[in-house]
Amino acid sequence: MKVFVSKTFPAEHGALLSQRGYDVEFGSDFAKARGADAILTFLTDRIDKRIMESIGPQLKIIGNCAVGTDNIDLAAAREKGILITNTPNVLTEAVAEHAVAMTLGIARHVAQADAFMRQGKYRGWEMDLFMGTELRGKMLGIIGHGRIGCRTAEIFQKGFDMNIVYTDTVRNEAQEEKCHITFMSLLDLLKTADVVSIHVPLLPTTRHLVGQNEFQIMKETSFLVNTSRGPIVDEKALVEALKAGKIKGAALDVFEEEPRLAPGLTKLGNVLLTPHIASATKEARGNMAAMTVNNIIAALSGQTPPNLVHV
Numbered sequence: 001m002k003v004f005v006s007k008t009f010p011a012e013h014g015a016l017l018s019q020r021g022y023d024v025e026f027g028s029d030f031a032k033a034r035g036a037d038a039i040l041t042f043l044t045d046r047i048d049k050r051i052m053e054s055i056g057p058q059l060k061i062i063g064n065c066a067v068g069t070d071n072i073d074l075a076a077a078r079e080k081g082i083l084i085t086n087t088p089n090v091l092t093e094a095v096a097e098h099a100v101a102m103t104l105g106i107a108r109h110v111a112q113a114d115a116f117m118r119q120g121k122y123r124g125w126e127m128d129l130f131m132g133t134e135l136r137g138k139m140l141g142i143i144g145h146g147r148i149g150c151r152t153a154e155i156f157q158k159g160f161d162m163n164i165v166y167t168d169t170v171r172n173e174a175q176e177e178k179c180h181i182t183f184m185s186l187l188d189l190l191k192t193a194d195v196v197s198i199h200v201p202l203l204p205t206t207r208h209l210v211g212q213n214e215f216q217i218m219k220e221t222s223f224l225v226n227t228s229r230g231p232i233v234d235e236k237a238l239v240e241a242l243k244a245g246k247i248k249g250a251a252l253d254v255f256e257e258e259p260r261l262a263p264g265l266t267k268l269g270n271v272l273l274t275p276h277i278a279s280a281t282k283e284a285r286g287n288m289a290a291m292t293v294n295n296i297i298a299a300l301s302g303q304t305p306p307n308l309v310h311v
């Protein structure tokens, strides 16, 4: 059996595939995936119907090494009977911690202050140098209260005494009571929250969920944090909103057209930008690799893979 792996992959996990006797082929060119029974993919791979067909009808599984599966045409995979797996749970902590880091980073100007020091601009203590915003007692609005949104809320609630409001397509009243969180419509959340943190998957219904109209509604003192998927935020509208002072700042780990950034974004002082690294901890990435390999081995052995995405 042949397994195609589309990027360099931790050797110890890749070795598990060869030890099974699979012919493992590495490379970024999907032409080399022709004849593969399994492909191990990443969020940067666009797996559409054409690619599935070019690989051939023997393709059984697409093991995506990510929790999001928006890079794959799920409907085409279902039509062809190809299994899709992802890596839930193991990156929840890493992403939630990064959302916290980004929030603190933008609220306290950490990156700008660091650049200021390195540029030799520090001339001594000043009462108003890099004045930031405290989080304690403020309102955190979570858009998408799934595993990652829930954990992010918990860290802010326990660590910073923040009040939590959330919005989601489904309301979970039992959880609201247990976790002391309040459900709101998206519009009410945007009107109320001091920090808005996005944790929804990218779907046709979530593309540009936050755009020009939403920035009009948000508080001028608020921060937007996005560690989910770039296209959920209209990035051009965000640049305009930041320039016009519609919101105070934005911390982004994901972008609409990675690796490209919207014109003007890097010129703004009130943004904090990281290169899609929210799940980049040794712990999370190691577990994601192991999970993806397990899923592929299960599917190729005729078992149901543990992290099957139901499409």
Ligand code: GLV
Binding pocket: 043, 065, 066, 067, 068, 069, 091, 228, 279
């Ligand atoms: C990362 O963005 C993931 O979806 O795993």
